[in-house]
Each structure stands twice: as structure tokens, then as C-alpha cells.
Amino acid sequence: MSKLCCCFPNRNRKTDKKNNSSDFLEGANSRVNVLSTSEINSSKEENPTDIQKEIPAIINIGEINERATKQKWNVSSKFDLLCLDRILSPLKEYTLNVELPPKTLSIENVYGYQGMYARRNLYYPIESPSAQPILYFSGKLAILSYFSLRRQEFYTGHDNPITCMAIHPDGKVAATGEYGNSPSVHIWNIPYIEKDGKENDDIKNPIYILKLDKRFTQTISMSFSRCGTWLLVVALNQSYSSEILCYEWKRGKEVNCVFCHDDKVFNIIVNPFSRKEFVTLGVKYIRFWTIDNVLHPVDNIEKNQNLTVTHISGSYLKSKFFVSGTIKGDIYFWKNGLLSVVCNNIHKGPVTVVAPLQNNNFLTGGRDGKIIYWNEQHQPINEFTMEGSPCIRAIDAGGLEGVLWGWGEGFGRRASKSFRGLNNGFRTRNSVCSNSFLHEITRSNSMLTVSSNTYSVNVNNTTANNIDTLANDEPMDEQKFSDISYIVGCEDSSMYIFSQTDREPIRLTEGSCCSSDGDELWGLDTHPLNSNIFVTCGDDGYVKVYNLERKELMKKKNYGIRLRSICYSPSGINMAVGTNDGSFFIINENLDIIISAIIDRRATIYDLAYSPNGKYLAVASHDNYIDIYEVESDLGYYQRFMSCRGHSSYVTHIDWDINSSMIRSNSANNELFYWSLITDANKSIDPTSYRKVDWHSSKCILQWETKGIFGSKQVKNTTTHEDIEHFLSPCTVNCCDRVKINNDLQLLAVGDAFGNIYIYRFPAFSNDMQYQAFHAHGGPVANVKFAVNLKTLISIGATDGLVIQWNLDNVE
Incomplete structure (x- = not known):
């Protein structure tokens, strides 16, 4: 794998890691004892840990920043927007449309x-x-x-x-x-x-x-x-x-x-x-x-x-x-x-x-x-x-x-x-x-x-x-x-x-179990062929399959390990699941067979992506590498044949192009890299060849098509009519995904660390882009994904465990 270009230097590096009398009460079995006040005072001491678990959480931005040092996400608002000018535009011409997208999202169902x-x-x-x-x-x-x-x-x-x-x-x-x-x-x-x-x-x-x-x-x-x-x-x-x-x-x-x-x-x-x-x-x-x-x-x-x-x-x-x-x-x-x-x-x-x-x-x-x-x-x-x-x-x-x-x-x-x-x-x-x-x-x-x-x-x-x-x-x-x-x-x-x-x-x-012990929910994908199916995974060890039409959990399985990322193969027959210990495994869609389990890294697998032709699987890890595996068949062998080295921090998002020959990636310190699937070291590479590429997905939060989502944004409460302002940077945006409604309308969904979801017209490369903003999650939005029916958006919360099914209104 050859690296084509690095668009950003290191910035905001994230740190690793029946009776009213008491007579009936007195007649209870031997486990019921009547105690005096003095006896109560001399009883065993309470466990402070138990008390702490019962205390309602006091959550604020300061606490979120403190957790960011220990967890795998950051909410720092410091980001130089001038750096975005260094991302070159694709050679394909786009018509700039900064108009407000249609009123698109309404909550259809909440799981959890x-x-x-x-x-x-x-x-x-x-x-x-x-x-x-x-x-x-x-x-x-x-x-x-x-x-x-x-x-x-x-x-x-x-x-x-x-x-x-x-x-x-x-x-x-x-x-x-x-x-x-x-x-x-x-x-x-x-x-x-x-x-x-x-x-x-x-x-x-x-x-x-x-x-x-x-x-x-x-x-x-x-x-x-x-x-x-x-x-x-x-x-x-x-x-x-x-x-x-x-x-x-x-x-x-x-x-x-x-x-x-x-x-x-x-x-x-x-x-x-x-x-x-x-x-x-x-x-x-x-x-x-x-x-x-x-x-x-x-x-x-x-x-x-x-x-x-x-x-x-x-x-x-x-x-x-x-x-x-x-x-x-x-x-x-x-x-x-x-x-x-x-x-x-x-x-x-x-x-x-x-x-x-x-x-x-x-x-x-x-x-x-x-x-x-x-x-x-x-x-x-x-x-x-x-x-x-x-x-x-x-x-x-x-x-x-x-x-x-x-x-x-x-x-x-x-x-x-x-x-x-x-x-x-x-x-x-x-x-x-x-x-x-x-x-x-x-x-x-x-x-x-x-x-x-x-x-x-x-x-x-x-x-x-x-x-x-x-x-x-x-x-x-x-x-x-x-x-x-x-x-x-x-x-x-x-x-x-x-x-x-x-x-x-x-x-x-x-929904998913997010606990006071730090369990979070990050993995999400929608079925590539069945518009009613989507899947999640989280730190509770469960892979859960949901049905959009029936609005319920269909099946689940606990694999006994903290899970971070998940993706379907292009055929929808298999799923790749990344863990927090550097391993990943391949399971069938019924969750009953583990086809392959691979341990090549030592730390969290943040993202996985199959190539559109299904022949390759890219795996992004906390070790700053992207490993490329060759896929023999849906039930076959996975063989690593190259590793992409160059990021100075852990890799968070990866996208394939439509020809399954190039990858772009983001890292935790705001780097944007492009990679070419070329094994011949003597073959020359055009360093700007990425400008000619059509991308199959848009999971990378830092790309030319998303330059307009960064900066100060306002979220309007439609009930109280109050405005709340947030500053969005690559560190406060956790996820994004796009959908093509028709030839004239593509939409980009963005989830931030404050629990908000934004809808833009795609591509959103101008600072003048208008947007719709929606709030529902009680913590960072970990992932967003459009279903293939083009009518549904799924979002998951990292710390609240919520899985929300949104309906796309007023779009044809």
C-alpha cells in the first residue's frame, strides 16, 4: 500500500487509553429480624462503591474533557479552520448549493x-x-x-x-x-x-x-x-x-x-x-x-x-x-x-x-x-x-x-x-x-x-x-x-x-448497556441489501440485530469481549467485528458461526471496511496502522497481505473508493491520508490521483466534502425556541454518513460529541452551508448510518446506549 499524501500535521493528539399492625411483620420467617435503633447503629459499614453507583450522574463538558484523557474520544474545541484550505478539491466539478436541506428528520422509534x-x-x-x-x-x-x-x-x-x-x-x-x-x-x-x-x-x-x-x-x-x-x-x-x-x-x-x-x-x-x-x-x-x-x-x-x-x-x-x-x-x-x-x-x-x-x-x-x-x-x-x-x-x-x-x-x-x-x-x-x-x-x-x-x-x-x-x-x-x-x-x-x-x-x-464502569456503544452498520436490518455492538460484548419495520430486537449474542466496531460484507452474509484488544473476528449473519478470528494488533480496532467488490477488508487500529486483508470467499480464509504505515496517531475512520483500489483515512490528531492499492514499488504514483476518485462511502469526518461542517454551529430547540451554540472540529465530530436520494439531492448526516445530529446537503464544502440540527442523545453521538431504503437514519449514543431510528421526511 502506497501513501499518496498527508494533508494535516499533528494536532490535538489524543492520549492512549393485610394488616396495619406490626404483629404480622413480627410473624415473618427467620430472615426477618426486629432491631432497635442502637443495634442498627452498630451494624456493618456501607460500601462506598455501592453508594457511588446509586448517585445520579452529574455530567458537564469539564467532566467529558477529563474522561477524554482516559477514553478513546476527545471533545477539544481547538482547531485551526485555516488548515481546511489545504485539502484540495476533486477534479470532478460540483455545483455549490448552500440552501437549507429539506426538513428531513423525525424520530420514529427509540430502542432502549x-x-x-x-x-x-x-x-x-x-x-x-x-x-x-x-x-x-x-x-x-x-x-x-x-x-x-x-x-x-x-x-x-x-x-x-x-x-x-x-x-x-x-x-x-x-x-x-x-x-x-x-x-x-x-x-x-x-x-x-x-x-x-x-x-x-x-x-x-x-x-x-x-x-x-x-x-x-x-x-x-x-x-x-x-x-x-x-x-x-x-x-x-x-x-x-x-x-x-x-x-x-x-x-x-x-x-x-x-x-x-x-x-x-x-x-x-x-x-x-x-x-x-x-x-x-x-x-x-x-x-x-x-x-x-x-x-x-x-x-x-x-x-x-x-x-x-x-x-x-x-x-x-x-x-x-x-x-x-x-x-x-x-x-x-x-x-x-x-x-x-x-x-x-x-x-x-x-x-x-x-x-x-x-x-x-x-x-x-x-x-x-x-x-x-x-x-x-x-x-x-x-x-x-x-x-x-x-x-x-x-x-x-x-x-x-x-x-x-x-x-x-x-x-x-x-x-x-x-x-x-x-x-x-x-x-x-x-x-x-x-x-x-x-x-x-x-x-x-x-x-x-x-x-x-x-x-x-x-x-x-x-x-x-x-x-x-x-x-x-x-x-x-x-x-x-x-x-x-x-x-x-x-x-x-x-x-x-x-x-x-x-x-x-x-x-x-x-438498547445497549452503557454503565458507570465505562461501557460504551460505538459499533453500527446497516445491512447492504435488506433495508429492514441493522446491527450494533458495544463494550457489553453483545452483537445485536434489529428490525426496522418491526421496530424490535431480533437476535443477540454475547461474545464475552468488549466490542468497538462492526461492518457487513457487501453480500450481507458475514460481519466483521472489531474488539478493544486488537483482535477482530468474522461471523455469519445469524451470529451462530465464527468463521475466522485474527489477532494481529495489540489495541482497539476503531473501524473496519470491506471493499465494494468484497475482495478486501481494511482494519484500522489504535496501533496507527491500517491492515489490508484479502478475502478468499464469504466462508473462506482471511490473509493479511499489506499494512499501511504513516499515521502519527491511531486511525479512526476509513473509506474505500468505488473501484476498490484506494483508501482514505482519518486519525485522532486530524490527519487525512490517501492510500493506493499498489504492490509494485517501482511503479510511479501520481500524488494527486486521489482527486480523480469517486468514493464509495463517506465515513471520514475530515475530507473535502465535509469542510463546511466545522466551526460554530447553533442547535435550535423547536419547543423552547432557544439556541445553543457549539464549536465543531474534527475532535468534536465523531461520525458522518451520506445518502443519495436522487440525482439532485444527496444528504450528509453528522453526529457530534454534544448529542446533536446535523443534516447538510452533500457535498458540504463551503462555510456558508445551511443545515438542520436535531438533538436527542444524552451524550456523544457515536455513529450514524443511513439504511439502504433511503428513508431511515440510525444513530447510536456512546454513553447513553440509545439506538434511535429517524425517518427521512419530505424527500423523494
């Missing part, structure tokens, strides 16, 4: 669920005649999913990732809070979809946007009061202390703000039997409060303020007990603000969620991946283990923790009736079943204890050769969605429903 750091972010508060909506958030999006209709609605008003959510007691208004300096809380209508599928625009227009003071850096948890008059928000200030803000939300007015705790607070939970009472839980902290003219703690809880236990989750039960879960796996029962009973070692590790059921039963979920079922006598009698034992982050049984079931019915529901579009002649009904699924198991396993009953759940899959695939291709049965017992959200970005009609849970959605 915000499982990391999130709690109480999964609800289904209303029940419609056509479908039962499930409400949750991911990235900068609040998502309302009608899974039986395979349809989603989105609230897109946030400029920063959403960190918490609350639903009004009427079940028709939602509030979402975000992080960032002066974070905001958005209150918006939950749309009602008619049977005819008519769209409702209420979700696009917020009722109020409440802006917090500059001293706050993040909203942590929020809840509407039982009467619906107030919105209570827990926010973290710059001193890492927590404060409670009380809003009379219908007037958009803050009525009170008080100091809450000198450390992190995880949850705020209202009392469904009281109009004014609520509870806050945090690091070595629990406190019961009441709302009068001001917020103040309940006096009798002061007797228990010397507790040294971190409380993460909690909920009120129909018996009026308050149940809290701790970082050590214990369950605490409180009556009238006083500690009554402690159940030790229920979970191995933090109890991340406590979810009430309608009949005084309740569920607890933990980091150990278990869901434990508690009976009416408040005894644990059964447990379930989810596939892969992911941390359970949210469980919802449809009653808004008792409010929609009529607990404390005398207080009434009255707050949101004055807003347009909230009632529509629609009366809220109970949306939870009688939990017959759980009772059936309990009857068949009566008198069994938690320690002797573990049910491992294979979620709607058949397993063969460690490959998970959907059981059948039939449409989802809508009856299952009307029989929901409860919904479970997991940290691995998956969501499931338990229904009366199925003994096994049904997987609703799944």
Missing part, C-alpha cells in the same frame, strides 16, 4: 431505556381504548410508547439529558427534570391517541418550564403532591448538598425552598393518604416531611435521625406502612414516621426499587437482579431472577404508588382539569390487574421461602448456541398489553412486562 443512575422513571398511568401507554425517558427524550401499536410519541423540549420524572395524580400531566447549570423542569401534557391513530400535538407544547437558580446543577427526583397542587423537586447544588423546592405549578411559581441534606438525596415520595406529607431518602438519611405554609420535617422522626444507613428506595403500602430499601439490601418498615421492623439481607446489595401492588402486596428489586414478592402479611415468599441478573432500576404496577387505585380518595383529583386536551371525555380507570400471575405461582409454591425459590426467567426467547432470538414473527398480542401486572426496567437498557396471560415476561425494548 435509561437504566443507568435512574429511579422511578417508568410509568403507565392511563389506559386508552386503543393501547396502553408506557412512559419513561432516555437521553434528552421523554418517551410515551404504545407498544401494541408499535408507535412512540416524544417530548423533545430538553436541551440536557433528563434525570427524573413525575406523573400528576390525574395521570394526564408529566414533569421531567434535567441536569446542567440552572437546570429546568418541564411540565407537559401526556397525549391521548384516538383509535384512528390521529396525532395529538399537546406533547409538543409544554404547559410550563420552571427554571431553577444558578446554584443548582441537577434535578435528582421529583413528585407531585397527593392533591396535585404542588410539584416537589429535589435538586443538587454546587456544594453537593440537596435542597427541596416546592412549586405551585399551575401558576409556575416557586413557593418554598429549604435545605434538605448535606449529601445526596435519591428519592422523594409523597404519601398517597395525605395531602401534605412526603418522604425523602438519601445517603445515611431518611426524613418525613409535611407541607404547610413552609416545608418542615415531622417532629417524631427526629428520634431516628442518628441512623447511619443509606436509604435508596421506598414506597407507601395500602396498610399505610412506609417501606424503604437500603444500600445493604435490608428492608425497613415505618409506621407514622417511626421505625417498626427491619428485615435484614433481603437482597445481596442495594435495594434499588420498592413497588406497591393494589392488594397490599409489594415488590422489591435490587442490584442483584432479583425481584422479590411480598405477601399481604409483609413476608417475602417468592423471588424472580431476570435473565443475566441485571440491576432492577424501576418497577411500576400502574397505580402511581396507590394514587390511581383510590388510596386516600377523599382528597380528590383536581389539578389538571383546566388544561386543554387533558380530559377529552376520558375517565381514568385502574390500570393494574389482580396480579393473578403472581398468585398462581404463590398457590403452587405455598409455604416456600425466598432462599429456596429462584425462578430464572428466559425473556421471550429461545436459546441455542448462546444466541437469543425472538420466539416467533407474529405481531404482538394486544391482549397481553391489557393484562399487564407490572413493568420492569433494568440497568442493561431492557424493559419487560409481566402479564396475566404469560408465565414468562415479554421484552418490550432493549
Whole structure:
């Protein structure tokens, strides 16, 4: 391989690497112990690592820059735009068209669920005649999913990732809070979809946007009061202390703000039997409060303020007990603000969620991946283990923790009736079943204890050769969605429903697992022949195949190694997968055969690309090399026959030309190289021959056709009409891809480190190029790819694990 030219010097080099009394509680099995306060104080110390994992992330650009030193991406904004003039134009003439491209992108579907750091972010508060909506958030999006209709609605008003959510007691208004300096809380209508599928625009227009003071850096948890008059928000200030803000939300007015705790607070939970009472839980902290003219703690809880236990989750039960879960796996029962009973070692590790059921039963979920079922006598009698034992982050049984079931019915529901579009002649009904699924198991396993009953759940899959695939291709049965017992959200970005009609849970959605341990999602490719198929891979070790038409995960397999890049062969029969340890392997499209595994490098494989004729595979690594392999056949041998050496930093992107004879490449320090597939060392090379080439792909972010994407760019929030400015350089642009719609229109999609996607006309070689900008991801956009149907764009988030399916509108 001969190097033709180097267009850029080294710049911004990236660094490597049923009873209300306690009598029933006391009658529980031997694992339930009643402790005094002094005994609690002398209990074992908490694990600081566990506490840190439960603290919501505080994300800002400074932190991203700090991570850039340790990770394989950089967000430095320093870049000399004059260097772009050194890229010579191709000899082929292009007509300059700087006009705004057609309004192209709309979100069609989001795969995945915000499982990391999130709690109480999964609800289904209303029940419609056509479908039962499930409400949750991911990235900068609040998502309302009608899974039986395979349809989603989105609230897109946030400029920063959403960190918490609350639903009004009427079940028709939602509030979402975000992080960032002066974070905001958005209150918006939950749309009602008619049977005819008519769209409702209420979700696009917020009722109020409440802006917090500059001293706050993040909203942590929020809840509407039982009467619906107030919105209570827990926010973290710059001193890492927590404060409670009380809003009379219908007037958009803050009525009170008080100091809450000198450390992190995880949850705020209202009392469904009281109009004014609520509870806050945090690091070595629990406190019961009441709302009068001001917020103040309940006096009798002061007797228990010397507790040294971190409380993460909690909920009120129909018996009026308050149940809290701790970082050590214990369950605490409180009556009238006083500690009554402690159940030790229920979970191995933090109890991340406590979810009430309608009949005084309740569920607890933990980091150990278990869901434990508690009976009416408040005894644990059964447990379930989810596939892969992911941390359970949210469980919802449809009653808004008792409010929609009529607990404390005398207080009434009255707050949101004055807003347009909230009632529509629609009366809220109970949306939870009688939990017959759980009772059936309990009857068949009566008198069994938690320690002797573990049910491992294979979620709607058949397993063969460690490959998970959907059981059948039939449409989802809508009856299952009307029989929901409860919904479970997991940290691995998956969501499931338990229904009366199925003994096994049904997987609703799944993205990729991006964790606090640094797991990220970078690999993406679309099938070269089948317009409905695309594939992803990430640090969780999974290769996942999705179906665009059905909007669901089709199959997946865990290869037990951190994966970074993936690409289809031109025939679509095979896939090449690059890892973080310098190896790559070839698998068939069914994921069940590893055709070849090759280890020629020592560090991350950032990009792979088959030549258009399928005879070669180019592999770009962290070792600054591009290795070229000869491909014998789809099921044949891969032989390396040359290496491209010359980059002074690791290679990030590679493109082939249409004749499979040339390559262009980008490196981490903003180099653009061109290479010619010539093996004869005596043959002369025209150093400008790359100007005559037509390129098969446009993955390289630094090229003549993308010169106009760099510089200061504005992203307009179509909901709040605010503009946010970003500076784009080759270090803040992670990916790009082009599509040819027709002879007159080609489009270029660009993803940046701030979670934004830009659409330009292609080629975008002028600084005067106009663009459309869209925001949805809660972190860097790792990759973008157009499907071969020319109607769909797929984007993935590096740190949020989101996989978003965008529809190209107004293009023919």
C-alpha cells in the first residue's frame, strides 16, 4: 500500500487509553429480624462503591474533557479552520448549493431505556381504548410508547439529558427534570391517541418550564403532591448538598425552598393518604416531611435521625406502612414516621426499587437482579431472577404508588382539569390487574421461602448456541398489553412486562448497556441489501440485530469481549467485528458461526471496511496502522497481505473508493491520508490521483466534502425556541454518513460529541452551508448510518446506549 499524501500535521493528539399492625411483620420467617435503633447503629459499614453507583450522574463538558484523557474520544474545541484550505478539491466539478436541506428528520422509534443512575422513571398511568401507554425517558427524550401499536410519541423540549420524572395524580400531566447549570423542569401534557391513530400535538407544547437558580446543577427526583397542587423537586447544588423546592405549578411559581441534606438525596415520595406529607431518602438519611405554609420535617422522626444507613428506595403500602430499601439490601418498615421492623439481607446489595401492588402486596428489586414478592402479611415468599441478573432500576404496577387505585380518595383529583386536551371525555380507570400471575405461582409454591425459590426467567426467547432470538414473527398480542401486572426496567437498557396471560415476561425494548464502569456503544452498520436490518455492538460484548419495520430486537449474542466496531460484507452474509484488544473476528449473519478470528494488533480496532467488490477488508487500529486483508470467499480464509504505515496517531475512520483500489483515512490528531492499492514499488504514483476518485462511502469526518461542517454551529430547540451554540472540529465530530436520494439531492448526516445530529446537503464544502440540527442523545453521538431504503437514519449514543431510528421526511 502506497501513501499518496498527508494533508494535516499533528494536532490535538489524543492520549492512549393485610394488616396495619406490626404483629404480622413480627410473624415473618427467620430472615426477618426486629432491631432497635442502637443495634442498627452498630451494624456493618456501607460500601462506598455501592453508594457511588446509586448517585445520579452529574455530567458537564469539564467532566467529558477529563474522561477524554482516559477514553478513546476527545471533545477539544481547538482547531485551526485555516488548515481546511489545504485539502484540495476533486477534479470532478460540483455545483455549490448552500440552501437549507429539506426538513428531513423525525424520530420514529427509540430502542432502549435509561437504566443507568435512574429511579422511578417508568410509568403507565392511563389506559386508552386503543393501547396502553408506557412512559419513561432516555437521553434528552421523554418517551410515551404504545407498544401494541408499535408507535412512540416524544417530548423533545430538553436541551440536557433528563434525570427524573413525575406523573400528576390525574395521570394526564408529566414533569421531567434535567441536569446542567440552572437546570429546568418541564411540565407537559401526556397525549391521548384516538383509535384512528390521529396525532395529538399537546406533547409538543409544554404547559410550563420552571427554571431553577444558578446554584443548582441537577434535578435528582421529583413528585407531585397527593392533591396535585404542588410539584416537589429535589435538586443538587454546587456544594453537593440537596435542597427541596416546592412549586405551585399551575401558576409556575416557586413557593418554598429549604435545605434538605448535606449529601445526596435519591428519592422523594409523597404519601398517597395525605395531602401534605412526603418522604425523602438519601445517603445515611431518611426524613418525613409535611407541607404547610413552609416545608418542615415531622417532629417524631427526629428520634431516628442518628441512623447511619443509606436509604435508596421506598414506597407507601395500602396498610399505610412506609417501606424503604437500603444500600445493604435490608428492608425497613415505618409506621407514622417511626421505625417498626427491619428485615435484614433481603437482597445481596442495594435495594434499588420498592413497588406497591393494589392488594397490599409489594415488590422489591435490587442490584442483584432479583425481584422479590411480598405477601399481604409483609413476608417475602417468592423471588424472580431476570435473565443475566441485571440491576432492577424501576418497577411500576400502574397505580402511581396507590394514587390511581383510590388510596386516600377523599382528597380528590383536581389539578389538571383546566388544561386543554387533558380530559377529552376520558375517565381514568385502574390500570393494574389482580396480579393473578403472581398468585398462581404463590398457590403452587405455598409455604416456600425466598432462599429456596429462584425462578430464572428466559425473556421471550429461545436459546441455542448462546444466541437469543425472538420466539416467533407474529405481531404482538394486544391482549397481553391489557393484562399487564407490572413493568420492569433494568440497568442493561431492557424493559419487560409481566402479564396475566404469560408465565414468562415479554421484552418490550432493549438498547445497549452503557454503565458507570465505562461501557460504551460505538459499533453500527446497516445491512447492504435488506433495508429492514441493522446491527450494533458495544463494550457489553453483545452483537445485536434489529428490525426496522418491526421496530424490535431480533437476535443477540454475547461474545464475552468488549466490542468497538462492526461492518457487513457487501453480500450481507458475514460481519466483521472489531474488539478493544486488537483482535477482530468474522461471523455469519445469524451470529451462530465464527468463521475466522485474527489477532494481529495489540489495541482497539476503531473501524473496519470491506471493499465494494468484497475482495478486501481494511482494519484500522489504535496501533496507527491500517491492515489490508484479502478475502478468499464469504466462508473462506482471511490473509493479511499489506499494512499501511504513516499515521502519527491511531486511525479512526476509513473509506474505500468505488473501484476498490484506494483508501482514505482519518486519525485522532486530524490527519487525512490517501492510500493506493499498489504492490509494485517501482511503479510511479501520481500524488494527486486521489482527486480523480469517486468514493464509495463517506465515513471520514475530515475530507473535502465535509469542510463546511466545522466551526460554530447553533442547535435550535423547536419547543423552547432557544439556541445553543457549539464549536465543531474534527475532535468534536465523531461520525458522518451520506445518502443519495436522487440525482439532485444527496444528504450528509453528522453526529457530534454534544448529542446533536446535523443534516447538510452533500457535498458540504463551503462555510456558508445551511443545515438542520436535531438533538436527542444524552451524550456523544457515536455513529450514524443511513439504511439502504433511503428513508431511515440510525444513530447510536456512546454513553447513553440509545439506538434511535429517524425517518427521512419530505424527500423523494
